[in-house]
């Protein structure tokens with residue numbers, strides 16, 4: 001199947017081939033024609049499946065023939081759980097709109113940065129990508145109106161609900177017209193997602209992409225080390241130096257730990273930055289773009305960052321501490337081995353975490369080889 005058979009204009013085909021999208025991913029094959037037909041969609045798909053382009057392309061196809069609405073009314077609203085995802089979705093929309101004959105006005109709004117520039121820029125916006133909290137602030141101050149929205153996308157709806165955005169989402173839905181096209185994307189079909197689905201979707205086309213994380217897991221070489229808490233730092237540095245790892249994403253379970261690990265790495269001559277919710281948006285964005293472009297060797301992140309981060313060919317993920325849920329483990333290691341590339345995931349397991357790691361392996365249905373680290377000489381690391 002080719003993109004040209006999905007009903008997209010030739011201007012997109014040029015962009016897609018420039019971007020190396022040679023053929024549509026399964027979710028794109030299914031979603032693009034259905035969205036172009038005006039159908040509601042329920043897609044169970046993870047980050048990495050190509051879901052962003054699966055809604056961005058048909059939305060752009062439809063909107064390119066429309067005039068911007070007047071008086072701060074937007075036509076398309078994409079709700080996302082985190083600032084990083086907002087920035088990423090914005091990037092995909094802009095990239096795909098690049099060769100269109102007419103400029104489409106796209107804006108991402110999220111908290112953590114000043115609201116005034118966003119208010120000013122909202123004039124004439126056609127596609128608005130927003131996190132729930134900031135969107136409500138903008139609606140409340142009449143900087144944007146949602147009553148003419150024609151297409152609503154809920155991206156990573158499960159994450160949005162997990163992060164406690166339920167009330168905000170309900171309020172946002174109350175501002176939207178009932179007659180519109182609704183596109184719901186979620187990695188899992190939780191009870192809460194099913195509730196939203198019931199409220200929102202009319203006779204949806206259901207797309208279930210075979211759990212991508214499982215597919216990916218086969219591509220990921222997983223290993224682990226038994227190691228005491230005190231030796232985790234030196235072992236991490238040893239692994240980075242010995243294996244000459246150039247681009248490593250390290251996960252910790254707290255903001256405090258993320259900062260501490262990044263500091264220690266830097267003190268030992270390894271270029272590292274922490275990225276977590278307590279950092280300013282500017283600092284997060286800067287670390288992420290340096291890391292993406294290969295200018296930052298190690299990025300230390302908390303779980304909040306795990307899902308949204310999309311980096312092509314990330315070779316290595318390290319679990320400095322295990323996440324609480326096995327699902328988060330899969331999401332974390334899923335940052336590697338994406339888009340059909342092999343990756344490596346290493347977990348550092350303290351004695352307290354051993355039992356939990358057994359549960360994770362059982363849930364994942366895969367055994368991970370565990371190495372002992374006692375005999376490794378960590379002097380000088």
Ligand code: AMP
Nearest residue numbers: 021022023024025047048049050051052
């Ligand atoms: P997403 O699931 O939207 O986060 O996309 C995952 C990654 O796949 C992104 O880096 C996209 O640029 C890439 N991608 C999406 N669709 C295609 C495609 N048809 N061919 C090649 N790469 C793609």
